[in-house]
Amino acid sequence: MAITSQKSDDGKNLVINVHDRFDFSKHKEFRDAYSAEKAAGITYVVDLSQTEYMDSAALGMLLVLKEFADEHNGNVVLQHPSDNIMKILNVANFDALFRINS
Amino acid sequence: MEQTPKHPHAKHTALIADDDAASRQILLSLLNKLGYRVIEAENGSQAVQLYQVDHPDIVIMDQKMPVMDGIEATKHIKSLAGDVFVPVLFITAASDETTLSQCIEAGGDDFISKPYSHTVLRSKVHAMERILELHSQLREVNNHLVTEQEIARKVFSQAVVANNVALDILRAKILSATHFSGDVLLTAYSPAGDLHILLGDFTGHGLSAALGAMPTAEVFRTMAAKGFVCEQIIEAVNNKLCTLLPTGMFLAAHYLCVSHDLGYVKVFNCGMPDALLIDPETRNINQRIGARSVPLGIVKEQKYNHMHERLVDVRGCSIILVSDGLIEARNRGNELFGSLRLDECIHSDSTEVSAFNRIDKALIEFCGDVTQADDISLVEVPLVPELSLVDDSDVGSFKPQTNASAEYSNSVSGGSCEFSLALRGETIANSDPVPILINQIQELQGLELHRAALFTVITELYVNAVDHGLLKLDSSLKTGPEGFAKYFELRSKRLADVCSGFVEISIKIQPHHHGGKLAVKVEDSGDGFDYIAFKKEQNKHDLHSGRGIKLVQELCEELNYTHRGNCVEAVYLWKD
Numbered sequence: 001m002a003i004t005s006q007k008s009d010d011g012k013n014l015v016i017n018v019h020d021r022f023d024f025s026k027h028k029e030f031r032d033a034y035s036a037e038k039a040a041g042i043t044y045v046v047d048l049s050q051t052e053y054m055d056s057a058a059l060g061m062l063l064v065l066k067e068f069a070d071e072h073n074g075n076v077v078l079q080h081p082s083d084n085i086m087k088i089l090n091v092a093n094f095d096a097l098f099r100i101n102s
Numbered sequence: 103m104e105q106t107p108k109h110p111h112a113k114h115t116a117l118i119a120d121d122d123a124a125s126r127q128i129l130l131s132l133l134n135k136l137g138y139r140v141i142e143a144e145n146g147s148q149a150v151q152l153y154q155v156d157h158p159d160i161v162i163m164d165q166k167m168p169v170m171d172g173i174e175a176t177k178h179i180k181s182l183a184g185d186v187f188v189p190v191l192f193i194t195a196a197s198d199e200t201t202l203s204q205c206i207e208a209g210g211d212d213f214i215s216k217p218y219s220h221t222v223l224r225s226k227v228h229a230m231e232r233i234l235e236l237h238s239q240l241r242e243v244n245n246h247l248v249t250e251q252e253i254a255r256k257v258f259s260q261a262v263v264a265n266n267v268a269l270d271i272l273r274a275k276i277l278s279a280t281h282f283s284g285d286v287l288l289t290a291y292s293p294a295g296d297l298h299i300l301l302g303d304f305t306g307h308g309l310s311a312a313l314g315a316m317p318t319a320e321v322f323r324t325m326a327a328k329g330f331v332c333e334q335i336i337e338a339v340n341n342k343l344c345t346l347l348p349t350g351m352f353l354a355a356h357y358l359c360v361s362h363d364l365g366y367v368k369v370f371n372c373g374m375p376d377a378l379l380i381d382p383e384t385r386n387i388n389q390r391i392g393a394r395s396v397p398l399g400i401v402k403e404q405k406y407n408h409m410h411e412r413l414v415d416v417r418g419c420s421i422i423l424v425s426d427g428l429i430e431a432r433n434r435g436n437e438l439f440g441s442l443r444l445d446e447c448i449h450s451d452s453t454e455v456s457a458f459n460r461i462d463k464a465l466i467e468f469c470g471d472v473t474q475a476d477d478i479s480l481v482e483v484p485l486v487p488e489l490s491l492v493d494d495s496d497v498g499s500f501k502p503q504t505n506a507s508a509e510y511s512n513s514v515s516g517g518s519c520e521f522s523l524a525l526r527g528e529t530i531a532n533s534d535p536v537p538i539l540i541n542q543i544q545e546l547q548g549l550e551l552h553r554a555a556l557f558t559v560i561t562e563l564y565v566n567a568v569d570h571g572l573l574k575l576d577s578s579l580k581t582g583p584e585g586f587a588k589y590f591e592l593r594s595k596r597l598a599d600v601c602s603g604f605v606e607i608s609i610k611i612q613p614h615h616h617g618g619k620l621a622v623k624v625e626d627s628g629d630g631f632d633y634i635a636f637k638k639e640q641n642k643h644d645l646h647s648g649r650g651i652k653l654v655q656e657l658c659e660e661l662n663y664t665h666r667g668n669c670v671e672a673v674y675l676w677k678d
Contacts, residue, residue: 021557027586028590055558056650082554084551088554
């Protein structure tokens with residue numbers, strides 16, 4: 001599986017791991033990883049430590065996730081991006097939009 | 103010789119060999135009672151004749167008889183029976199251990215001393231029947247096993263061996279200790295015409311060892327065809343085997359990557375005997391490449407960068423690869439073939455021109471008819487022009503074997519190089535050219551640190567050409583979560599229907615002293631768009647679209663549209 005997700009024991013965090021390539025082909029898989037988790041106040045953690053590449057469609061998907069989280073009073077955190085991925089996020093000014101834990 | 107009337111319900115036939123008619127009569131009535139049809143012989147020689155005619159299921163044999171004694175007759179019968187089990191029960195007056203043991207040595211299965219009690223004889227016959235039954239069950243199971251192995255072997259050879267390339271140039275011999283070889287030889291060309299060779303030796307031999315060969319072949323072929331570099335293929339095979347194989351089972355392997363122009367050979371040795379670089383003229387061993395890493399399937403996520411020996415200027419040389427089964431082959435005297443003998447074969451001034459033939463001949467002579475305990479592999483890779491997919495006059499141009507409608511070309515001049523990939527029609531729906539291009543760039547220039555950025559740039563430009571140029575999708579669809587989903591749904595629908603049109607991606611790399619310039623040009627057969635108006639409007643676009651181009655602009659030095667907006671060129675600069 002290129003995308004896996006796991007809920008924390010207290011149900012407050014949903015960690016989504018994206019492996020290898022995060023691009024347009026992962027659209028459905030990524031959406032399926034969180035769309036059923038609608039409880040209020042969830043933090044959606046996107047773990048990018050295993051992500052090798054990222055394209056603009058992936059950035060779009062992150063924005064869609066942010067909208068989804070906002071609707072349900074949740075948060076989105078991007079976690080452990082590699083230097084290469086961080087560069088893409090910076091270029092897109094996503095550091096201003098998301099909390100990024102390196 | 104007397105023939106007794108058949109017992110009405112006889113299922114089995116018993117042969118009685120005894121020179122004393124009275125004794126025969128007693129045995130006959132006893133065996134009849136046990137349900138046997140009985141045939142009688144007066145001496146050993148008659149018994150052998152009757153055996154050949156009637157194929158009895160059990161033989162009761164007197165030891166001492168005229169003409170031919172029981173021991174001699176048993177030897178004949180057992181040898182005639184071959185694989186079929188015919189129990190022979192000796193009846194003997196002798197009580198000395200030598201005679202009794204002779205009976206068993208000759209192939210007798212049990213003996214009973216005269217005078218015998220009927221109860222004991224009956225019990226012994228019953229015991230023989232049980233063994234007979236077990237024996238026939240074993241034969242049945244074994245036949246079943248052989249049939250299954252035969253089928254599995256056919257599947258195996260289709261899946262693993264059939265797709266190999268360049269076998270007319272390579273010299274290879276794989277001897278398996280059983281139906282299956284745990285040694286496996288895989289060969290494949292990359293899209294650039296480089297030849298990948300993997301000679302592997304799985305732990306053990308037979309079917310269980312061969313099982314790992316299938317996923318290995320699958321990963322090897324798929325990735326080689328897509329143009330992945332050898333380090334990545336080895337890493338993928340390693341990870342796959344780590345997941346699949348039980349602990350304690352692994353794959354020792356030689357991996358060679360021969361560049362299409364024979365400019366270099368990369369040699370990876372993961373737990374195999376030394377690979378030998380030899381000069382066929384002088385018959386010298388120029389270099390030994392010993393194991394640099396542990397076998398595959400042991401350490402997960404192992405990186406194989408810098409684990410290889412890079413051989414240059416080796417045109418005309420040969421590389422000899424062997425599995426440890428060859429080094430450890432044994433002769434009648436239980437001596438090892440050994441690596442010294444291997445070296446001697448290479449140096450030998452025998453009239454055999456190829457080292458492969460010299461080694462092979464010596465091995466056959468050495469082993470004789472001794473059954474070997476392990477699989478034996480011997481491969482010689484002659485580094486000759488015939489090995490490459492393309493001849494020297496046509497370096498770099500090729501047609502991928504898997505897809506006739508993709509075209510690829512490249513050229514190198516004065517430090518800079520250029521290559522392009524054109525995808526037409528349904529190839530666009532079925533393939534992803536980005537990894538191929540990225541790997542080609544990496545092969546030519548390295549740029550490891552820039553991989554992710556280049557991936558993004560090329561993906562953006564390619565996806566735009568496909569989505570907007572060919573599929574005429576409107577970015578403004580991508581508003582909100584639903585719009586995003588709709589966009590992708592429409593995309594895959596239209597992609598499936600694509601039957602005409604093209605996208606051509608050209609890459610030009612120009613290295614300088616402390617860095618360089620990489621230009622990506624993407625042209626599509628679509629209608630293009632009003633890029634002058636787009637530039638003016640760009641800042642007004644909402645968050646869900648137009649971001650890709652912005653990203654490319656940020657990552658690249660230049661981004662220019664030309665023609666009618668169906669051609670775009672991005673220039674990426676790097677510093678070392």
